[in-house]
Amino acid sequence: MRQKMHGAKGDDIILRVPCGTIIRDAETDALVADLTEPGQQVMVARGGRGGLGNVHFATSTRQTPKEAQRGEPGEERWLKLELRVIADVGLVGYPNAGKSTLLSVVSAARPKIANYPFTTLEPNLGVVEVGQPRSGDGFGFVVADIPGLIEGAAQGVGLGHEFLRHIRRTRCCHMVDGSAIERDPWQDFEAINKELREYDAQLAERPQLVVLNKMDVPESQERWPEFKARVEAAGYSAFAISAAAHQGTEELMAEASRRLHEIAREEAERAAAQVVVDLREGESPILRPMPDDAFTISKEMGIFVVHGKRVERMVNMTNQESEEGMDRMQVQLEKMGVTKALEEAGVKVGDTVRFGKVELYWGE
Numbered sequence: 001m002r003q004k005m006h007g008a009k010g011d012d013i014i015l016r017v018p019c020g021t022i023i024r025d026a027e028t029d030a031l032v033a034d035l036t037e038p039g040q041q042v043m044v045a046r047g048g049r050g051g052l053g054n055v056h057f058a059t060s061t062r063q064t065p066k067e068a069q070r071g072e073p074g075e076e077r078w079l080k081l082e083l084r085v086i087a088d089v090g091l092v093g094y095p096n097a098g099k100s101t102l103l104s105v106v107s108a109a110r111p112k113i114a115n116y117p118f119t120t121l122e123p124n125l126g127v128v129e130v131g132q133p134r135s136g137d138g139f140g141f142v143v144a145d146i147p148g149l150i151e152g153a154a155q156g157v158g159l160g161h162e163f164l165r166h167i168r169r170t171r172c173c174h175m176v177d178g179s180a181i182e183r184d185p186w187q188d189f190e191a192i193n194k195e196l197r198e199y200d201a202q203l204a205e206r207p208q209l210v211v212l213n214k215m216d217v218p219e220s221q222e223r224w225p226e227f228k229a230r231v232e233a234a235g236y237s238a239f240a241i242s243a244a245a246h247q248g249t250e251e252l253m254a255e256a257s258r259r260l261h262e263i264a265r266e267e268a269e270r271a272a273a274q275v276v277v278d279l280r281e282g283e284s285p286i287l288r289p290m291p292d293d294a295f296t297i298s299k300e301m302g303i304f305v306v307h308g309k310r311v312e313r314m315v316n317m318t319n320q321e322s323e324e325g326m327d328r329m330q331v332q333l334e335k336m337g338v339t340k341a342l343e344e345a346g347v348k349v350g351d352t353v354r355f356g357k358v359e360l361y362w363g364e
Contacts, residue, residue, distance in 0.1 A: 010047055010074075018083060026078035045075040073316055073357065087125060087144035089256050090170030092196075094188050095147075097175040098213040100124065102243040103145040106253050123147065130257040141260055144170060167196070167203060171263065173256060174236075178212040178220030178227065185212060185227050208236050209256060216242040293336060297345050304342060304353045304362075311338055315355035
């Protein structure tokens with residue numbers, strides 16, 4: 001019979017997700033990872049260590065101990081996964097403002113286009129090339145056609161939360177329909193900004209390119225001077241285009257490209273100026289990890305609960321069917337101070353004590 005064998009290691013479980021996936025802890029809502037690059041990986045739950053066989057407990061007086069450890073349980077946690085599109089520019093606005101038409105004109109994307117609201121029910125992406133990117137003299141960037149927003153979107157009306165979350169990664173190109181007789185372009189512009197502000201205050205503070213679309217229609221042409229004046233007075237840049245007639249679209253994309261270059265340069269300068277560690281000459285940072293052997297004791301519904309990384313791991317890996325293993329566990333509990341702490345907390349013979357997922361009856 002072969003001796004001193006090792007058990008097989010467990011296989012990694014890999015969940016493949018699209019770029020743009022945000023992972024959060026479901027209990028604390030803490031950010032675990034933001035996967036924005038192809039091939040990016042993150043370990044969200046570590047597998048447990050393998051247990052030790054009886055050869056590891058052999059001594060000069062115990063040549064063949066009848067004791068072996070169980071494998072350590074792997075980590076368990078609940079996670080929330082959220083997908084946000086990765087795009088440089090997001091086209092936002094009311095339904096039927098011409099966002100999909102503009103995307104189809106400035107890129108090779110072919111979104112569904114129709115003359116009724118909510119034609120777009122999920123973001124469409126297209127790559128815009130300004131200049132001659134292949135020769136190195138141009139610039140390419142990704143534009144996302146965000147489904148139309150309506151009043152109450154910040155509260156979830158009209159799938160508002162589903163649509164608004166995609167805008168968080170983008171710079172906004174705010175499109176307004178200038179041809180709708182029953183609507184006022186400025187009021188539409190303010191209403192959408194209100195929804196952005198209520199959903200995330202930072203969204204409304206970002207720079208916007210404000211676009212009055214459908215300038216091939218007389219109503220839009222009449223409204224343009226007043227709309228432009230009010231938009232610029234509010235501190236935004238205003239553009240007049242007709243996506244359907246391909247009027248003004250190249251100028252708009254050129255300005256978007258220029259703005260993206262400007263933002264990238266500013267972000268690079270901020271990153272270069274950021275001081276990560278401030279140490280005096282000759283000093284080194286001292287990292288003090290939390291003690292692994294720390295533990296706490298509480299009482300829940302008549303059960304004593306011991307929380308602590310090391311003690312929980314030790315108890316969970318103990319083979320409770322082995323008398324020698326249980327004896328060794330008792331010795332370890334005494335050495336770690338757990339036994340004394342439980343007695344001071346009032347534990348009595350017959351009480352239940354929980355270590356992680358393992359419950360034991362306290363004996364003499």
